[in-house]
Amino acid sequence: MKHVLILFGGVSSEHEVSLRSAAAVIDHVDRDRWSVSTVGITKDGKWYLYTGETAKIADGSWIRDTANLTAAALSPDRSVHGLTVFDANGTRQMRVDVVFPVLHGKNGEDGAMQGFLQLAGIPFVGCDMLSSAMCMDKAVTNTIADHIGVPQAKWLGVTRTEYAQDAEGLRKKAAAYLGFPLFVKPANAGSSVGVTKVCAPDALDSAVAAAFAEDAKIVLEEGIDGIELECAVIGNESPEAPMVGEITPCNDFYDYEAKYVAADSALHIPARVDEETFRTVQQDACRIYRALGCSGLSRVDFFRRKSDGKVLFNEINTIPGFTSISMYAKMLVAAGWTFGGIVERLLTLALEKWG
């Protein structure tokens, strides 16, 4: 029997989403093949081996379940190959075969954890350090998409310093090259935090400030009037992208409120699009996945422009929301997978990549 360590929580604005994703993963690991340990990382970065109920992870009460918490940390020491657990009567080492970091956003899917796991020499699920870091940064992914010729919205990347030096120049360039409406977003964030739709020039400065509050680098994009399509990709060097889904946000765009508060955006799987659009999304998703060096899984997001039907790349998420009602799992389930089958495949892919 192999031993998997599932990491949940994390120092990230998407901490709560991670708790729900991790609970779903924990409940679907095949216990005949795997023994499971779980480590929770609090919002301020404390690590605990957690031995209590999965339901308490999902609702966040695990952190008060003190009888089931033991301070622990992943060791960078390759001879440990896993956790150092700080028991009341001393420390012990716990070897693991593979780590599944079910962590979203900063510090979880941006390459930081992946770099640490590479240093520790432990196989792990998902993209490696470089790929995770590239996929997290929208200026980098947009540059790669341009480079390989995958169509996307017109865009501009700006650093805080560049903006401070010539704000007026940026305003002019944005108006002339992108027009309105346009979108302003932090290069590195997620969950639509710091993303603003700007409909007129006088609203640009506050949108830029909101994006710079999240990151020192931002992107401005031409606003696309179209539908939002998502594609689940699974695999290492020969990825599969069997299904395309569609999201109709319940708000003006798919903002934080629409994602997590109102949460009554409509999902359609398969997406209500013609065959050619469906195939283009699948192909472009795999091209982006390969160009960014992804492994394990990713969800690649697109628009289909209303005016001409063109498929445009938007962004890639290397550890997408992973509950049974998340788009990623629902798409693969619609393509014939089971949730447990997805988890098993991802663990196998991790061992294949790093073994």
Ligand SMILES: Nc1ncnc2c1ncn2[C@@H]1O[C@H](COP(=O)(O)OP(=O)(O)O)[C@@H](O)[C@H]1O
């Ligand atoms: N260029 C664009 N045109 C139209 N809508 C956009 C554009 N960029 C982002 N959006 C809207 O904002 C949402 C969040 O932006 P996205 O780039 O996906 O960032 P995040 O990583 O925060 O999810 C999208 O789902 C979409 O609704």
Ligand SMILES: [Mg+2]
């Ligand atoms: Mg998005």
